[in-house]
Amino acid sequence: MIRPLIAGNWKMNGTSAMLPVVQEVVTGLSARADGADCLICPPATLLERAAKVAQASALAIGAQDCHAKEAGAHTGDLSAEMIADAGGRYVIVGHSERRADHFESSEIVANKAAAAKRAGITPIICVGETLEEREAGRTLEIISDQLAESIPDAVCDGSFVVAYEPVWAIGTGKVATTEQVDEVHNAIRDKLNQRFADAGASVRILYGGSMKPDNAAGLLSLQNVNGGLIGGASLKAADFLAIYDAGI
Numbered sequence: 001m002i003r004p005l006i007a008g009n010w011k012m013n014g015t016s017a018m019l020p021v022v023q024e025v026v027t028g029l030s031a032r033a034d035g036a037d038c039l040i041c042p043p044a045t046l047l048e049r050a051a052k053v054a055q056a057s058a059l060a061i062g063a064q065d066c067h068a069k070e071a072g073a074h075t076g077d078l079s080a081e082m083i084a085d086a087g088g089r090y091v092i093v094g095h096s097e098r099r100a101d102h103f104e105s106s107e108i109v110a111n112k113a114a115a116a117k118r119a120g121i122t123p124i125i126c127v128g129e130t131l132e133e134r135e136a137g138r139t140l141e142i143i144s145d146q147l148a149e150s151i152p153d154a155v156c157d158g159s160f161v162v163a164y165e166p167v168w169a170i171g172t173g174k175v176a177t178t179e180q181v182d183e184v185h186n187a188i189r190d191k192l193n194q195r196f197a198d199a200g201a202s203v204r205i206l207y208g209g210s211m212k213p214d215n216a217a218g219l220l221s222l223q224n225v226n227g228g229l230i231g232g233a234s235l236k237a238a239d240f241l242a243i244y245d246a247g248i
């Protein structure tokens with residue numbers, strides 16, 4: 001049994017006025033059974049303060065991106081070491097919004113994931129097909145290529161998380177069916193087993209794409225769905241905790 005991970009991605013949402021949401025999740029977790037790991041990835045400006053709120057609690061804090069290098073002339077970027085120093089324990093890499101908005105290739109994503117490993121934090125490596133690719137029947141091919149190219153050998157010990165996020169389901173309210181999710185997650189598990197043997201068998205595979213309290217239980221009950229990466233519904237503590245409840 002793989003311990004689930006319920007992860008929130010706040011994207012570019014949240015000023016200090018959102019810190020009480022972190023506190024509400026901390027308090028909510030302390031009153032619940034310990035059945036899953038729980039993570040919030042706020043914007044970088046809140047990372048250190050959120051980590052202080054969550055200190056010594058069941059809630060981990062992470063970042064939404066990192067640079068591949070440790071330091072240097074990269075204006076506006078944050079290294080994985082800086083994220084670790086600020087209290088971050090995970091970093092999302094290769095989110096489809098970054099692949100699209102910042103032209104991030106899978107090779108760049110793999111370098112970022114290796115940087116996370118170097119800094120001692122866990123990369124959450126995102127993959128997902130567009131609607132056009134799904135309609136062309138290319139979903140499994142795309143996912144297989146993205147996995148092969150975005151996961152670096154540096155994490156061959158299994159110290160990473162995969163998030164399957166169909167691009168057409170992110171922020172659209174269109175959730176993938178359990179059959180669609182089941183098919184892709186089983187295929188991802190096969191690929192991880194083939195490449196990483198036993199280490200691949202324990203890697204968590206999260207589903208992301210319009211996961212909400214009312215659809216979470218069905219998705220999280222699938223054998224190879226080991227948690228969720230949740231955008232919109234992670235901005236409200238009650239919704240996020242309801243998804244946590246569905247996952248334990």
Ligand code: PEP
Pocket residue numbers: 009011165169170171172173208209210211229230231232233
């Ligand atoms: C995401 O940001 O990774 C995501 C899945 O967003 P949403 O839950 O809003 O679709």
